[in-house]
Amino acid sequence: MNPIRKQRLYALVAILIGSLLATWLVISALSENMNLFYSPTEIKVAQLNENTLIRAGGMVKTGSIIKDTNSLNVVFTVTDYQNDLKINYEGILPDLFAENAGVVVRGNLNTDGSFKAIEVLAKHDENYMPPEVAKLMQEDS
Amino acid sequence: MHSSIFDSLSIILKRDLMIAFRRSSTYITPLIFFLIVVTFFPLALGPQESLLSSLAPGVIWIAALLASLLAVETIFSEDFRDGTLDDFFISLEPSFILVFAKVTIHWLITGLPILAASSIAAIILYLPLDSFIPMLLSLLLGTSFMSLLGALGAALALGKSAILSAIIVLPFSVPTLLMGTSVITSSLNNQDFSGFLMIMGAMLALGIPGLCLLTVEALLLNYE
Amino acid sequence: MIKKWLIEMGSPPLFYKWSTKTLPWLFISAILILGIGLSWGLLFAPTDYKQGDVYRILYIHVPSAILGQSIFMFMAFCGFINVIWRAKISGMMLKSAAPIGVSFTLLALVTGSIWGKPTWGTWWVWDARLTSTLILFFIYAALIGLHSTIEDKTKADRAVSILSIVGLAIIPVIKKSVDWWQTLHQPSTFTITSSPSMSPDMYQPLLLCLVGFYLFFALLLTLNLRNEILERERTRNWVKQLLGVSS
Amino acid sequence: MLPNLKVENLSCVRSDKSIFDDVSFDVLPGHNIEIIGSNGSGKTTLLRTLLGLITQDRGEIVWLDDAGKYHNYRTFECLYQGHQLGIKNLLTVFENLNITKHAKGMSQEDIYKHLERVGLSNVNELASNISVGQRKRIAMAKWLLKEFKIYFIDEPFSALDDTATLLIEKLIKELNVKGCSFVITGHRPSGIEATRVEI
Numbered sequence: 001m002n003p004i005r006k007q008r009l010y011a012l013v014a015i016l017i018g019s020l021l022a023t024w025l026v027i028s029a030l031s032e033n034m035n036l037f038y039s040p041t042e043i044k045v046a047q048l049n050e051n052t053l054i055r056a057g058g059m060v061k062t063g064s065i066i067k068d069t070n071s072l073n074v075v076f077t078v079t080d081y082q083n084d085l086k087i088n089y090e091g092i093l094p095d096l097f098a099e100n101a102g103v104v105v106r107g108n109l110n111t112d113g114s115f116k117a118i119e120v121l122a123k124h125d126e127n128y129m130p131p132e133v134a135k136l137m138q139e140d141s
Numbered sequence: 142m143h144s145s146i147f148d149s150l151s152i153i154l155k156r157d158l159m160i161a162f163r164r165s166s167t168y169i170t171p172l173i174f175f176l177i178v179v180t181f182f183p184l185a186l187g188p189q190e191s192l193l194s195s196l197a198p199g200v201i202w203i204a205a206l207l208a209s210l211l212a213v214e215t216i217f218s219e220d221f222r223d224g225t226l227d228d229f230f231i232s233l234e235p236s237f238i239l240v241f242a243k244v245t246i247h248w249l250i251t252g253l254p255i256l257a258a259s260s261i262a263a264i265i266l267y268l269p270l271d272s273f274i275p276m277l278l279s280l281l282l283g284t285s286f287m288s289l290l291g292a293l294g295a296a297l298a299l300g301k302s303a304i305l306s307a308i309i310v311l312p313f314s315v316p317t318l319l320m321g322t323s324v325i326t327s328s329l330n331n332q333d334f335s336g337f338l339m340i341m342g343a344m345l346a347l348g349i350p351g352l353c354l355l356t357v358e359a360l361l362l363n364y365e
Numbered sequence: 366m367i368k369k370w371l372i373e374m375g376s377p378p379l380f381y382k383w384s385t386k387t388l389p390w391l392f393i394s395a396i397l398i399l400g401i402g403l404s405w406g407l408l409f410a411p412t413d414y415k416q417g418d419v420y421r422i423l424y425i426h427v428p429s430a431i432l433g434q435s436i437f438m439f440m441a442f443c444g445f446i447n448v449i450w451r452a453k454i455s456g457m458m459l460k461s462a463a464p465i466g467v468s469f470t471l472l473a474l475v476t477g478s479i480w481g482k483p484t485w486g487t488w489w490v491w492d493a494r495l496t497s498t499l500i501l502f503f504i505y506a507a508l509i510g511l512h513s514t515i516e517d518k519t520k521a522d523r524a525v526s527i528l529s530i531v532g533l534a535i536i537p538v539i540k541k542s543v544d545w546w547q548t549l550h551q552p553s554t555f556t557i558t559s560s561p562s563m564s565p566d567m568y569q570p571l572l573l574c575l576v577g578f579y580l581f582f583a584l585l586l587t588l589n590l591r592n593e594i595l596e597r598e599r600t601r602n603w604v605k606q607l608l609g610v611s612s
Numbered sequence: 613m614l615p616n617l618k619v620e621n622l623s624c625v626r627s628d629k630s631i632f633d634d635v636s637f638d639v640l641p642g643h644n645i646e647i648i649g650s651n652g653s654g655k656t657t658l659l660r661t662l663l664g665l666i667t668q669d670r671g672e673i674v675w676l677d678d679a680g681k682y683h684n685y686r687t688f689e690c691l692y693q694g695h696q697l698g699i700k701n702l703l704t705v706f707e708n709l710n711i712t713k714h715a716k717g718m719s720q721e722d723i724y725k726h727l728e729r730v731g732l733s734n735v736n737e738l739a740s741n742i743s744v745g746q747r748k749r750i751a752m753a754k755w756l757l758k759e760f761k762i763y764f765i766d767e768p769f770s771a772l773d774d775t776a777t778l779l780i781e782k783l784i785k786e787l788n789v790k791g792c793s794f795v796i797t798g799h800r801p802s803g804i805e806a807t808r809v810e811i
Contacts, residue, residue: 004685007235014237014350025343032336046332054330094486096416121485149713156711160702224696230665231692232713293531297524301514309511312503313531316538323542344538351534355527358448362520364665365626451667 040078040085043109050109056085057104065099078103078115086114096122146234153242161250167212172254175208179262190267197266198325201259201276202283202318209251209284210310213291214303216247221299221363230361237353240360244292244353252284272328275338279324282341283317289345289352290314296359316344377594378603380454384587395584399577406570413567422480424571428578430473433501434536436466436582440508441533444526456522457597459529460512461589465582467505474498493543500539504532518597614676615640616688616761616793617662622671624654624661631657632811635671639762644784644794644806653811655797656695659764662795663692691760695767697751701740705732708739708750714757726756730779744771752783759787765796777803 038046038056061084064077072092078085087105097103097120105117161167182200183193193200220226220243229239259280263273294310320337327334406424413420443459446452477495478488489495508525515521563571598604615638622635631654637645649655660666662673664686677687699708709715709723727735730749739747748771755763768780784794784804794806801808 002683002685003233003687010235011237011350011354015354018346018348018350021346022343025339025346029336029339029343032333032339046330092486094484096484096486121487121490145713148716152711152713152716156700156703159707159711160700163702222696223700224694224698225700227665227692227694227696228698228713231663231690233686233689290531293527297511297528298514305511305514309507309528312500312507313535315500316535316542319542340538340542347534352531355448355530359524359527361665362523364660365517365520 039080040083041080043085043115044083050111054108055104055106056087056115057102058085060097060099060101060103062099078105087117087120088114089117089120091120093120094122098122146238149232149234149239150242153239154246157243157246158249161246167215168250168254171208171211171251172258174211175204175255175258176261178204178207179266183265194267194269195329197263197268198272198276198322198329200266201262201268201280201325202321204262205255205259205280205284205321206287206314206318208255209287210291210294210307210314212251213247213288213295213310214298214306216243216292216295217299217360218295226360229357230364236357236360237350240292240353240356241349244288247292248285248288252280252288255284256280268325269329272325275324275328275334278338279321279334279341282338282345283321286317286341286345286348287314289348290317293352293356293359296356296363299360299363317341320344377454377457377598378601381591381594381607384591388584388587391580391584391587395577395580398573399581402570402573402575402577406567406574410567410570411564416484419480419483422476424574426473426476426480427571428575429469429476430498431575432578432582433466433470433473433498435579436462436469437501437505437529437532437536440466441529444529444533447523447526448530451523453519453522456519456526457590457593458586459526460518460522461593462586463505463509463512463525465585465589467502467509469578469582470498470502470505474502493540496543497536497540500543501536504536508532613640614680616676617795618672618674618682619662620672620674622658622661622673623669624657624666625669626657635809635811637807637809639793639795641761641791641793642788644788644796644804646802646804646806646808647795647797647811648799648801648808649797649811650799655811656766658811659692659694659766659795659797663690663764688761690762690764691755691758692764693751693754693766693768697747698754699739699747699750702738704736704738705742705746705750706735709753709757712754712757714754718757726753729753729756730783731775745773745776748772748776749779752780755783755787759790759792761792763787763792763794763796765794767797767799769796769798769802780804 038054040056040058043054043056056078058078058080061077061079064075066075068074071090073088073090074093075089076087078087087107088110089105089107101122104121105115106119106121107115107117110116179200182196186192186196217226229236232239256277259276260273263276268276290310290313291306294306297309298306320341324334324337324341327337403424407421410421410424412418440459440462443455443462446455447459474495477498481490482488508528511528512521512525515524595604595608617639619638620636623633624631635658639645647655647658657666661668664673672684674682674684675687676682703711705727706723709727710718710720715723724735727733727750730753732746732749732753734742734746739750748768769777772780781803787794788805794804796802796804796806
């Protein structure tokens with residue numbers, strides 16, 4: 001066979017085998033749980049080390065925000081509607097932080113199972129609408 | 142034809158390993174560099190055990206990445222200068238297989254020593270013993286990919302400054318860094334880390350043929 | 366056959382002549398659509414129920430982020446053609462697109478940062494989208510840096526082409542890996558699968574802005590490419606005739 | 613007798629400058645081609661183009677296969693010796709010859725014989741410690757490892773003393789008798805019997 005064609009054939013075969021192997025590996029990898037971002041349920045299931053810094057997230061539970069009047073301390077509960085996680089935080093909260101809003105907290109677990117956050121970030125959703133529309137939608141629901 | 146491919150491969154491996162052993166700096170330099178960088182972290186951050194063990198995955202991986210890119214420029218530069226690189230393209234064997242031999246040698250003289258030194262690094266950074274195996278596995282896959290990537294960088298920057306080849310491939314090493322550290326961090330948190338290893342394996346599976354072929358293209362540019 | 370077609374279609378003088386004709390139209394449509402889209406979005410679109418007027422930055426942020434990625438894909442496509450068929454014009458296109466792509470990516474990063482401060486409470490977070498965009502910026506920088514170190518332009522084009530192909534393969538991996546790593550950024554406003562979750566009077570100007578940005582890119586690319594062609598072919602007769610230099 | 617390699621109207625243009633233009637020649641078995649040109653006239657580029665390291669802009673390069681047919685790709689292994697001789701500094705003279713693909717299956721005595729043939733006796737010296745002239749002799753010894761149909765040698769006669777020049781001429785003549793051809797380059801015509809091509 002033409003050596004150039006032969007070289008191309010070898011290259012093609014190598015690429016093909018490589019991509020097949022890669023595809024198989026990726027598919028089996030995706031079936032594993034690979035999140036380093038924990039929901040309250042995952043935190044409960046996983047036996048996490050207290051010192052490891054992790055990110056956790058979920059929705060702020062309605063009526064769970066307790067702000068200390070004298071300091072910047074705040075305690076609130078984050079939920080994924082299955083399990084709750086109590087969060088302690090000292091610092092200024094972002095504007096979008098509110099009940100029923102998504103948050104991401106970074107910090108580590110305390111020995112009592114609560115979470116000590118060193119950073120709180122508010123997540124905002126992809127829904128944009130004028131105030132009137134938002135009001136209407138709220139009345140609907 | 143098949144036997145002649147293996148002949149060419151074994152000749153390159155034998156020749157280059159012989160040369161590497163006669164010039165011990167080739168495999169000692171990355172090793173020492175790796176250990177020095179790792180040592181700097183406790184010096185700079187303070188010796189608290191909890192802090193260091195939580196930073197260990199990142200520290201080990203950053204040091205490994207930099208160390209494996211340290212000698213990347215030498216993969217082809219000497220062969221290009223003394224004319225032995227010409228043989229890659231004169232012989233009738235597929236050149237990308239010969240490039241793969243060069244990558245293998247680079248891994249043997251940088252990746253393997255780093256792998257060996259990583260155990261020392263893990264001890265001085267208080268990484269728990271349970272995480273040693275995941276660390277070694279992630280470094281095995283990751284440094285191999287870095288050698289492949291480095292070879293392409295070296296081919297593209299052949300004859301240019303030594304640091305250029307490292308700089309142009311650094312942005313592409315991000316997945317390796319993230320996956321590698323995730324493996325160790327997951328094992329620290331008693332989590333399953335096999336998924337990350339599989340992704341690293343997938344990158345390697347695609348990288349071996351893909352990057353070797355692109356490296357051939359890049360090397361040919363230097364003859365124009 | 367493809368090679369022959371590419372060489373014929375991609376002949377620099379032909380492209381130059383063809384672009385001279387289309388340039389005014391491109392210019393007018395880009396300025397018009399971008400102007401309408403931006404002023405509609407920034408001045409007349411309604412305020413958001415949650416974020417107020419701050420959200421308006423999205424009319425710049427979203428298109429520039431999309432452009433940053435699209436241009437990279439465009440470059441990798443050019444790179445692929447350049448490596449396989451050695452079409453000269455594709456190398457020049459790649460080179461001309463790079464500075465535009467890096468500018469849009471930078472613009473997306475800066476506007477995102479400005480948007481992040483009031484809404485998230487921080488200028489920068491190590492979130493998946495932000496991190497992968499930052500790495501995209503670094504990859505652009507690597508490509509541009511490599512091009513500048515190789516004196517022979519045709520060689521430089523090919524070298525950058527090779528690297529851009531690697532970039533195309535590795536960007537999905539970066540995106541995916543930083544996704545697993547942590548997440549904060551809101552999901553995409555544009556999706557193929559579902560209707561936009563944005564009110565139509567906010568969505569329409571955004572679409573217009575996006576089209577405007579694409580046209581603006583096409584305009585900049587054409588201008589850049591014309592310069593590149595003139596510079597590289599300055600010794601050729603057709604350029605000398607064009608510029609009125611006697612040969 | 614059919615030529616092993618036919619080159620027709622070969623041209624190469626790089627950054628708008630013609631490197632060589634309209635080069636044609638046939639390489640018959642046992643006959644030599646000498647490409648003559650001054651520095652920077654594209655001799656090395658021409659050799660690299662012939663071997664497929666660079667693609668030509670115009671013209672044809674066709675190679676004969678065992679069945680007597682011509683193809684536009686290389687059908688047999690050749691030996692190429694560029695300006696850099698392909699010698700590893702950290703290997704000894706002997707190893708430089710022994711650790712090559714073409715020396716496979718060859719006994720040590722054979723290697724010593726080839727080295728002796730080109731006048732090298734310091735076989736265990738590292739290649740970094742020997743002179744330029746002696747390095748050229750190592751390269752010459754490589755010619756003897758196998759009989760190639762065509763040898764492509766870039767400027768074999770530069771920086772050589774008289775005895776080495778005579779040795780090369782003798783080696784080429786011997787290999788010519790066995791049906792091997794040489795395509796060599798040089799600044800001026802050398803003493804070997806060859807068809808001269810000026811570029």
